[in-house]
Amino acid sequence: xxxxxxxxxxxxxxxxxxxxxxxxxxxxxxxxxxxxxxxxxxxxxxxxxxxxxxxxxxxxxxxxxxxxxxxxxxxxxxxxxxxxxxxxxxxxxx
Amino acid sequence: xxxxxxxxxxxxxxxxxxxxxxxxxxxxxxxxxxxxxxxxxxxxxxxxxxxxxxxxxxxxxxxxxxxxxxxxxxxxxxxxxxxxxxxxxxxxxxxxxxxxxxxxxxxxxxxxxxxxxxxxxxxxxxxxxxxxxxxxxxxxxxxxxxxxxxxxxxxxxxxxxxxxxxxxxx
Numbered sequence: 001x002x003x004x005x006x007x008x009x010x011x012x013x014x015x016x017x018x019x020x021x022x023x024x025x026x027x028x029x030x031x032x033x034x035x036x037x038x039x040x041x042x043x044x045x046x047x048x049x050x051x052x053x054x055x056x057x058x059x060x061x062x063x064x065x066x067x068x069x070x071x072x073x074x075x076x077x078x079x080x081x082x083x084x085x086x087x088x089x090x091x092x093x094x
Numbered sequence: 095x096x097x098x099x100x101x102x103x104x105x106x107x108x109x110x111x112x113x114x115x116x117x118x119x120x121x122x123x124x125x126x127x128x129x130x131x132x133x134x135x136x137x138x139x140x141x142x143x144x145x146x147x148x149x150x151x152x153x154x155x156x157x158x159x160x161x162x163x164x165x166x167x168x169x170x171x172x173x174x175x176x177x178x179x180x181x182x183x184x185x186x187x188x189x190x191x192x193x194x195x196x197x198x199x200x201x202x203x204x205x206x207x208x209x210x211x212x213x214x215x216x217x218x219x220x221x222x223x224x225x226x227x228x229x230x231x232x233x234x235x236x237x238x239x240x241x242x243x244x245x246x247x248x249x250x251x252x253x254x255x256x257x258x259x260x261x262x263x264x
Contacts, residue, residue, distance in 0.1 A: 001151045001263040003236055004229065007244035008259045009133035011252040013147075017261040030261075031134050041193040043152070043262035047200030053209050060260055061141055061219075070134035090218045093141045 002028030016060040018043050025073050032063050033073045038080050045078075051085035052078075058088035065093055137258070144257035147223035148178070149247070152197055152204040152264035153189025153230035156180055161188035168235035171243050174228045178207040181226060189230045192264045204262050223256050231264050 002025060005015040009031045016032045019025040020040055025033045034056070038045070045052035055078075063074055077083075137144070153162050155174035163170040182201055187194040197204045210222045227247050233239055251259060 001229075001231065001261050003240055004149065004151070004244045004247070005259070005261055006131075006133050007240065008149075008248040008251060009135050010131075010245075011248040012135050013248070013251055013256055013259055014135045014137045015259045015261060018263055020263055029132065031132075039193070041152075041264055042196045042203060043150070043264060044203050044206055047196045047203055050202075050209070053202055053206055054212075057206060057209050057213070057260075061258075064137050064258060065141055068136060070132045090213065090216065093218060 002030035002033070005030040005032075014064050016064050018056070018060070019073070022073065022075075029071050031070050032067050034059055034063060035073055035075050036078065038078075042080075046081070049085070051087065052083075055085050055088050058090060058093075061090075061093050139257065141219055141258075142217060143220050145221040145223055145255055146210055146219055146258045146260060147225070147227070147251050147254075147256040148205050148207060148210070149227045149229070149259055149261045150204045150264070151229045151231040152192065152194075152262065153187050154181065154185050154197065154201070154204055154228045155188065157184055157186050161186075162230035164188065164190045164230075164232070169233035170230050171233045171236070171239035172229075173243055173247060175225050175247075176228070177224045178205070178222060178226055179224070181205060182207060189232065189264060191232050197264075204264070206260075206262075219258075223251070223254060225250075225254070227251075 001017050005017045008015050017030040019033045019035050022035045044056050156176050159174050202208050213219045
């Protein structure tokens with residue numbers, strides 16, 4: 001995943017990669033990454049949890065907008081099945 | 095299939111299902127900026143004008159496409175391309191090392207096309223690239239991925255005017 005992101009970034013396309021193994025992210029150096037300590041097989045959370053998916057997409061777009069240096073890994077604070085999600089404010093991205 | 099191949103598959107499957115073991119195994123991955131570079135592209139336009147592509151390494155593909163080769167000793171670095179409109183109708187996952195239950199219940203867990211389409215309607219982003227690219231995360235020998243397959247996908251995304259790529263793992 002990180003290796004693919006690096007190749008895409010070389011083409012001048014901004015990437016954001018989710019990661020479920022922080023040490024892997026640290027070793028492969030994707031240009032931008034969001035780390036979630038969640039079970040494998042659930043990159044964007046639980047099935048049907050739309051607010052959760054929206055929140056993660058918001059976090060990804062926010063990182064894309066704000067990052068200015070390569071190799072940033074953001075540790076997202078969400079705990080598996082123990083976080084109450086609210087509607088993200090996408091107007092912050094404009 | 096040799097004993098080492100069987101052990102390798104068992105280890106990969108077990109690690110894929112038990113995250114802490116996988117996190118332990120990652121310690122053996124060589125520390126790397128694999129080619130010494132630090133590729134980075136600053137987003138040059140507002141997000142509301144950006145075209146987004148979705149990629150995953152969860153081994154998702156259309157039922158009619160060739161499954162990923164889970165028996166390959168060095169993993170399978172190839173990819174499958176399909177449209178978002180097709181994959182939301184029917185899909186399979188041939189990455190046998192992961193627990194695919196969540197993704198089989200909701201494709202958006204790996205390929206969040208519905209969420210991006212909602213954002214287009216709201217004017218948050220401009221467009222969703224119709225093609226989704228899917229890899230399978232079990233790749234022991236990464237050279238073919240880095241030298242051939244990933245650059246090939248990257249060039250296609252560039253040709254198609256993609257501004258942002260969102261990549262999900264498994």
